[in-house]
Amino acid sequence: MKNIKTEIVIIGAGMVGQSIAYQLIERKISNKITIIEKENAVGLHTSGRNSGVLHAGLYYKPGSLKAKVSVKGSKRLKNWIIDNKLSINSCGKIIVPTETHLDKQLDVLAERGIKNGAKVEYLDEKSLYEILPQAKSASGRALWSPNTAVVNPKQVINHLKSQLELKGVKFKMGHKISKVNKFKSELVFEDNSKLSFDYLFNCSGLQSDRLAHKFEIGLDYILLPFKGLYWKIKDKSPISISTNLYPVPDLAFPFLGVHFTPSADSKPVITIGPTATPAWGRENYNLFDGLEPLMAFKNISILASQYIQNKGGFQKYVNEQAFQSFQPFLVKAAKKLIPSLKPEFIEPSNKVGIRAQLFNLKDSKLIDDFLCINGLNSTHVLNAISPAFTASFELADLIIDRSEIF
Ligand SMILES: Cc1cc2nc3c(=O)[nH]c(=O)nc-3n(C[C@H](O)[C@H](O)[C@H](O)COP(=O)(O)OP(=O)(O)OC[C@H]3O[C@@H](n4cnc5c(N)ncnc54)[C@H](O)[C@@H]3O)c2cc1C
Structure with missing residues (x-):
């Protein structure tokens, strides 16, 4: 140049x-x-x-930058995608509590969604099963976000x-x-x-x-990379999912939990993921590519100290999410949403993403x-x-x- x-x-x-x-x-x-x-x-x-996923704006704390830009941003990008005739699957999203004590989080999400200007509806058990007959809600209630789409x-x-x-x-x-x-x-x-x-x-x-x-x-600030691995439902499995299916997330932690997402293809592929496990490099998508041992060591020590102090619910994250790159842990989490899911119904997808998660060194917070x-x-x-x-x-x-x- x-x-x-x-x-x-x-x-x-x-x-x-x-x-x-x-x-x-x-x-x-x-x-x-x-x-x-x-x-x-x-x-x-x-x-x-x-x-x-074009998120509809349910999760974000009113007043946050995410809340300010997500609803309008989603509408603007959706319109641009439609105007430019790109693929879009306007399939909506269902959020279910995977444990009964998480049911009240549905109200928090619904309230946040309404404050942020998103459209959100409650579903009872009957309406949930009408949309997703194989899904389970621990409490019987679920949230429906009609404006979520996949591109x-x-x-x-x-x-x-x-x-x-x-x-x-x-x-x-x-x-x-x-x-x-x-x-x-x-x-x-x-x-x-x-x-x-x-x-x-x-x-x-x-x-x-x-x-x-x-x-x-x-x-x-430094960046702590978290790897997101995806699996997918095999072509001939008996699992059929026509909309996004997410668990109620732990709002103390910035990951949404393993979920099901139909792709925007004419015959949608259903992915399960992404996981959120500490990555060994910022661009370490495959086993050995992009390894950064020094960075990984530094990050693991930060995460270990967070775990010991249990800052931001870190122990819960480690117990529930840190090992989901191993298939049995992923299936365990996914089965909470679709109980009939079996390990033989899924296969690894070649999709891997790494999250650019920032950490404040001064107050030790994500x-x-x-x-x-x-x-x-x-x-x-x-x-x-x-x-x-x-x-x-x-x-x-x-x-x-x-x-x-x-
Ligand atoms: C697993 C996963 C799933 C996600 N799912 C969703 C979702 O469903 N919906 C959603 O809204 N968001 C999702 N996100 C978040 C979303 O993907 C990101 O917020 C968004 O893509 C960030 O875009 P970006 O332009 O900042 O980063 P990037 O897309 O990473 O772009 C940064 C670019 O900078 C280049 N670059 C880096 N360093 C240099 C340099 N020194 N010189 C020149 N170029 C450089 C890189 O090569 C790269 O092309 C997901 C993220 C992950 C990890």
Whole structure:
């Protein structure tokens, strides 16, 4: 790459980075935008490896950034997907308590959903069985979210890239940053070429804290990666699921629990997952690829200390979720939703995602909300965890509005 100058540089061509570019153009703020991506294709990390669920906004604490952007964001992305004739399965979602004491959490979720502007209904046992005859609710009650949908995340992210290219956004693929010169607003690449910018958005997902640290931003935060493995229901199994089926989550912990998701294909594939087990590297999708032993060791010690102190319900997480990458533990969790599920009905799916979960070193807490920090001529998007894919268009507007670009 030759030395270039651009108004806006966005690091990372994931859903968040591309959505910021999209909104900057839509809002006529800038059309001189360069997106730097270290990979040669888009969707190789979280935005191409997620469940593809457009969440309807039930889970999030009113007042949080997630609550602010999820309902509108989901509607905007859904409309864009429909306008662009991409795949969508508008199959809704059911949430069931897997233990009787979790029944009251349905009321918390329903109340949050209504406050956030989401549509939500209660189901009794009869109506639950009419929709999902094989599902079980420990208390007999369930929640129905009619506006939850499922899309094909790889198709969405690739289509958005082609639309942005038509609007003049320059994608520099396969470019690795070797140095940041924040006072000169300049990036230096491994081939020694330079790019200077007026404003930078750091949207580098699983690497966002590392890049932010180069700008001396967010030094109290590090990313703890959690791996999400998926299984799928075999073609000829007797299990039939026509809608998303989720357990009531532990609201003290930012994971939704193993769930069933029908894909957006014309003949939907039902996946079970994702699990949420500590990963041995930020990009450790396969056994040995992307191993980061030092990082893993540091993370395991952080998690161990959380476990000992049982901060944020950590012991419950370890007892219930940390081992779900092993099939018997996954089946045990999935059977709470579909009791007739048997190990022989499922097989591993090749889908694996890693969650970019941020941890605050100062107060030893997992961060549950999105976090954006402004630096000199830059905004750093940290913790773009779920539902950042769903909310991406609205989240992009919020990031732009809170940046110092104007
Ligand atoms: C298992 C799993 C399931 C999920 N399911 C859902 C769901 O159903 N619905 C939902 O709304 N959300 C879901 N999420 C969350 C959602 O996928 C993410 O919130 C979203 O994709 C984050 O997008 P992003 O652009 O921040 O990150 P990414 O998609 O990871 O993009 C970051 C990009 O930055 C690039 N990059 C990194 N470092 C550099 C660098 N130094 N230079 C240049 N480029 C760099 C990477 O290569 C990557 O392409 C899920 C997440 C996981 C892990």
